Amino acid sequence: MATFEFMLPYYGDVGLMQAAVRSILGQTDPDLRLTVVDDGKEPDVPGWFAELGDDRVRYLRNEHNLGITRNFQKCVELSTADHVVIMGCDDLLHPHYLETVRAILKANPDLGMVQPGVEVIDGEGVVTAGLADNVKGRIYAPSVNGRRLMGGEELAASVLRGNWMYFPSICWRGEALRAVNFRDEYSVIQDLALVVDLLERGEQMMVDNTTTVFQYRRHAVSESSVQAFSGTRFTEAERYFNAVAERMEARGWPKAARAAKVRSASRFHAITMIPGALRRGQRDGVRTLARHAFTSGQRHEG
Template sequence: MAGFDFMLPYYGDVRLMQDAVRSVLAQTDPDFRLVVVDDGREPEVPGWFEQLGDERVHYLRNEQNLGITKNFQKCVQLSQADHVVIMGCDDLLHPHYLQTVRAILEEHPEAGMVQPGVEVIDGNGVVTSGLADQTKRRLYAPKVNGRRVMAGEELAASVLRGNWLYFPSICWRGEALRAVNFRDDYSVIQDLALVVDLLELGEQMVIDESTTVFQYRRHAVSESSVQAFSGTRFTEAERYFSAVADRLDARGWPKAARAARFHSASRLHALTMLPGALRAGRADGAKLMARHALTAGRRQDA
């Protein structure tokens, strides 16, 4: 059995998914398994995988659409390797991703998570640096010179203040990932919840800025997107931050609890989305965004 699993939950653009798969197959380190879990119905996809003829690639299509969270959970359940990546179906690996991450893990075998070096690309594959990513790096990401190990309340407070991680690029220790998995009750903030859950169990993260090995695709938000301006993502965020703050207080992590209650990056995100919601005529979404942006530290029962 390969010691490394790339799990690819797929739904959406066929061409971008194929590019993602090709980037996995182009790894300089060939010792891996790629598992694609197809949650869509595009007719040409099964045949494309069949013609690949690569025994490292395992493709399966869900009998019915599971949705994002349950498909992610299924990917975790199907993983077998000591280390696992749950990459986005439109993201790209540099050819030396696996080689680089293996070297990091040899240096830090105790690591439960590895956040490697990432660059952001747009929908056309052009390297870009928009406001969201500049804010991540300048305001919220820790200062890292080469590599840095973080864990416990320090890292929990950092990511709850502003989630600067690039989730699809992270390498997870398989045993820890499978023991926790994604929570059923979140569909937008589930990646942050998973990281905090693992930190509470004592897992450590290695942050590596020495080499860029992953391309994270960030698509522009369409003004016509109903979901983008509905504000429901912020309702979910409020529910999560309130619950995790109480839990971290009980654990004796007051700095992390305060970071969760203030959730400054999430509030800033809502503020930047507010004009678009108003232009799109989504008064309901704008109201939710304004409430989320302008009020912090509320308890759900307040």
Template sequence: MVGTIDIMLPHYGDTALMQLAVRSVLAQTDPDWRLTVVDDGQEEGVPQWFAALGDDRVRYQRNERNLGITGNFRKCVELVEAEYFTMLGSDDLLLPNYVATLRAAITARPKAAMYQPGVQVIDENGAVCSSLVDEVKRRLYAPRTDGRRTLSGEDLAANLLAGNWLYFPSIAWRSDIVKEVNFREDLSVIQDLALVVELIRRGEELVVDPAVCFQYRRHSGSLSASEAGTGKRFAEARRFFLETAETMQAQGWPKAARAARRHLSMRLHALTMVPGALRKRQTSTVRTLLSYALGKNQHSTPTGP
């Protein structure tokens, strides 16, 4: 039987959006959850707001110093106590059926390490929307399924390295294996994919449940969007994919190694950023984006076809 599910919320940024995220947890139809908020900011009034909630399932703490996104993720993992947890984004929302949906998926497929439920995408104002990125995820990369489906092995690794269709903040994780691996300290915007690929490499399974229970917010103010705009995201991605290609080849997974070397969807994403950088006259960013999109300067030792 699945016990309490830990909901970890690493916070930095918009206080109003974070409060909406917390209220979406409080509105769950399944009450067996525990929310832990780890605040990496210094906004006034936030500790008092949490104290006024009066719900002993909600725990709040503020970091003495700023840890950064990956440091705060790692701290959240260390604080997990339950057998399963989720890492809620502070600008995302749970639909009321989220905990119940994940509990049912875990009960039905208890051997997996990751559970990806159905997701709606919303904009800055909370309206359900769509974007080119999400349409590509859905149409080209995400598996077709009418019910729960378990995925694993080289095929899954190759699929995700070609185009990452997961929504990281919506995933429920098995705590023991994530605590063993944790997030890589040297990554800041692609650390979620790195964790997933490492779990798959270790033989862990991913369960996909199409029941929609999560709202993922896309807006221009996100860390990944801002770092994509400067080209930093893609410099980090290039390093990760080339390293991963070598790891997959050593694993005996040539299909996954080829997908990592090509990382086509990420390169196409970089190409879509070029017009915006041109409009802003960001010459150096344009050069970085084009270099990444066209596959220039990608040095790695040939390890297979």
């Protein structure tokens, strides 16, 4: 049985999903398993997987649409390998992703998470760097020259200040991931919540920028950005940051608690979304975005 498993929660563009699958199966290290959990109804998808003829691939289609969070949870529950990647169905791997990550894990067998080198591509597959990714890289991402081991309050404070990670690229220790899974109450900020939960359990992350092995696709319009213009994602973010700030204080991690209260990257993101919400006539969204951007972070929703 393969010790490394890619879980692919799928819904959306068939061609992009097929490219993602090919990038997984084209790894220089072939010792892997791929499980696809299809949350859609595209008619030709089951047949395409049947024709692959690769016994490393397991394809499952949900009887009913589960939605993002529940399908992610199902992927975690179905995983069995020692190490797991919950990959985006429109992202791409460089051929040496698995070879690179496996070498890191061989040298650091107890790691809970590996954040490898990532480049951002647009909907056409062209390498790009927009405002969000420039801010991530230049302001919020930690200084890493090669590899850096992080954990505890240091990493919690860092990601709560600004979530610089690229979640679909992260390799997780399977046992730790399955013990925590995604929280039911979050649909947009669930990746950050999962990492903080793991840090509270003592897990550590190796951040590696020695080589680029993953392509993260950022579309001009995505489900998360649609929610952003209406303010939905920031209502969820506010609820999460208020709750996690209390947990960090109770744990004795004051820097992490302060980062959650200030939540500077989330505030900045809300500010950048206000013009778009105005153009779309989203008055309620503008109010929600402005409140998230300019209030102190101390107020709790009822």
